[in-house]
Amino acid sequence: MSFRIISKFVLNQGNGRCITACHRNPFGTFLSSPSATPSNATARARGRQKSYFQLRFFGGLSDDIENLVCKPLQSPAGVLDESESNFIPQNALYEGQGCAKKRVLVLCTGGTLTMAPDLKQKGALAPVEGAISKYMSQMVELKEDNPEMPDYVLHEYSPFLDSADLGPADWVTIAKDIESNYFKFDGFVVLTGTDTMAYIATALSFMLENLNKPVIFTGSQIPLCMPQNDARRNLIMAMIFASRDSINEVCIFFHDRLLRANRTTKVNTHKLLAFDSPNMDPLATIGISIDENEHVLLPPAKGPLRVHLRMDTRLLTIRLVPGFDDSMIRRLIESNMEEQQLRALVLQLYGTGNLPSVKESFIKLLADATEQGIMVIASTQCFTGSVLLGHYATGRALLEAGAVSAGDMTLEAIACKCAYLFGRRGFTNQQNEELMGISLRGELTPPELLVPPTGASGSFEQCIAKARKRS
Numbered sequence: 001m002s003f004r005i006i007s008k009f010v011l012n013q014g015n016g017r018c019i020t021a022c023h024r025n026p027f028g029t030f031l032s033s034p035s036a037t038p039s040n041a042t043a044r045a046r047g048r049q050k051s052y053f054q055l056r057f058f059g060g061l062s063d064d065i066e067n068l069v070c071k072p073l074q075s076p077a078g079v080l081d082e083s084e085s086n087f088i089p090q091n092a093l094y095e096g097q098g099c100a101k102k103r104v105l106v107l108c109t110g111g112t113l114t115m116a117p118d119l120k121q122k123g124a125l126a127p128v129e130g131a132i133s134k135y136m137s138q139m140v141e142l143k144e145d146n147p148e149m150p151d152y153v154l155h156e157y158s159p160f161l162d163s164a165d166l167g168p169a170d171w172v173t174i175a176k177d178i179e180s181n182y183f184k185f186d187g188f189v190v191l192t193g194t195d196t197m198a199y200i201a202t203a204l205s206f207m208l209e210n211l212n213k214p215v216i217f218t219g220s221q222i223p224l225c226m227p228q229n230d231a232r233r234n235l236i237m238a239m240i241f242a243s244r245d246s247i248n249e250v251c252i253f254f255h256d257r258l259l260r261a262n263r264t265t266k267v268n269t270h271k272l273l274a275f276d277s278p279n280m281d282p283l284a285t286i287g288i289s290i291d292e293n294e295h296v297l298l299p300p301a302k303g304p305l306r307v308h309l310r311m312d313t314r315l316l317t318i319r320l321v322p323g324f325d326d327s328m329i330r331r332l333i334e335s336n337m338e339e340q341q342l343r344a345l346v347l348q349l350y351g352t353g354n355l356p357s358v359k360e361s362f363i364k365l366l367a368d369a370t371e372q373g374i375m376v377i378a379s380t381q382c383f384t385g386s387v388l389l390g391h392y393a394t395g396r397a398l399l400e401a402g403a404v405s406a407g408d409m410t411l412e413a414i415a416c417k418c419a420y421l422f423g424r425r426g427f428t429n430q431q432n433e434e435l436m437g438i439s440l441r442g443e444l445t446p447p448e449l450l451v452p453p454t455g456a457s458g459s460f461e462q463c464i465a466k467a468r469k470r471s
């Protein structure tokens with residue numbers, strides 16, 4: 001799929017105000033430049049800055065996915081030296097108000113939020129290019145005299161797509177655009193369709209290592225053009241959260257909750273409460289106030305941002321149903337093993353990670369697969385809770401076949417974590433297996449923190465002991 005980026009930037013409300021540079025260095029300090037026509041307040045702030053600089057923001061974001069390598073982020077010229085001891089204002093002061101005005105980059109890929117009934121498609125919803133910029137420029141909440149809202153730059157990708165049409169190449173495009181604009185904005189909003197939003201946002205959480213700014217995904221169930229839409233509030237709240245210093249991770253805001261992206265899954269096709277993070281509390285909830293759950297927010301990263309652009313998605317997911325025909329699954333796996341294509345096999349199993357122990361040949365097949373270097377991952381079909389291999393004899397056989405537990409990860413997290421780890425290439429199979437059991441971006445409850453079930457078996461205890469030793 002071609003996912004060309006057009007350089008269509010809407011400077012805040014189209015008023016021509018220049019976009020200024022804002023930088024938070026790897027150590028968490030902000031450096032930002034005042035606007036082109038600094039107010040007294042910004043001039044005062046400037047007086048306290050030793051290395052004042054200004055970058056203008058030009059269009060021309062990345063438009064290809066070549067050079068898919070992991071590379072450390074380069075700082076723009078003129079950034080603050082870490083030995084700098086001067087006080088650096090967190091942001092340019094907002095003219096006349098004496099308060100900080102944040103800057104947010106809004107990246108829009110399409111999705112229902114941007115859609116309208118298309119007569120050529122018999123009234124089916126289809127994305128309308130250009131509509132979002134028109135709506136946003138008319139939203140009073142986003143006018144620049146509203147000090148609580150950030151300045152924003154909107155970037156519309158072309159063509160707008162239903163999220164079902166977005167894949168790893170598009171995740172790479174988004175990651176690259178965040179990388180190349182990282183120092184110019186305080187936070188990022190990504191507008192996508194809801195159907196694969198949890199996958200895209202989860203993938204981004206792995207691709208953006210040491211993220212120190214908010215990246216907030218949102219979309220809607222009802223298009224922005226319809227009066228009863230949920231798009232407007234989702235968009236406003238996403239922009240508010242994208243301006244918060246307390247958030248250093250990729251999140252999904254939807255309806256009334258901010259969720260960690262890699263814990264999130266789409267749970268409803270109709271209701272406005274379309275997402276949930278079944279095994280983790282929301283990062284924040286909104287009612288008449290915004291309540292952050294400070295204890296679950298990820299702390300600021302210690303190192304500089306590293307962007308990993310190679311995602312190896314050679315995995316197969318099989319959801320078991322009672323009475324399944326294992327000969328069919330056998331053929332599928334065997335043909336993949338022969339072509340040496342398959343890297344991981346995700347089994348969605350019953351309960352704590354059980355499969356029929358009577359199917360000995362199937363278990364033997366899984367043991368052969370692990371021996372050939374295919375990672376066999378045991379996950380659960382249950383919406384909440386965790387895989388506990390070894391709690392039941394039926395699951396124990398899997399442990400012996402060399403399967404790896406997915407713990408309480410969502411399917412989205414399992415798939416994207418595999419793609420990320422395999423894409424890194426530098427890890428051995430054993431290291432990959434160990435990393436699957438370790439929380440890299442908050443996607444997993446560490447096994448040692450899981451409450452052992454009543455009557456936990458010896459092998460469950462062994463799993464925990466092994467995990468403790470690793471950490």
Ligand SMILES: NC(=O)C[C@H](N)C(=O)O
Pocket residue numbers: 110111112113161162163164192193194195196219220221222
């Ligand atoms: N609500 C939505 O955005 C669904 C739409 N099919 C999409 O994922 O693009």
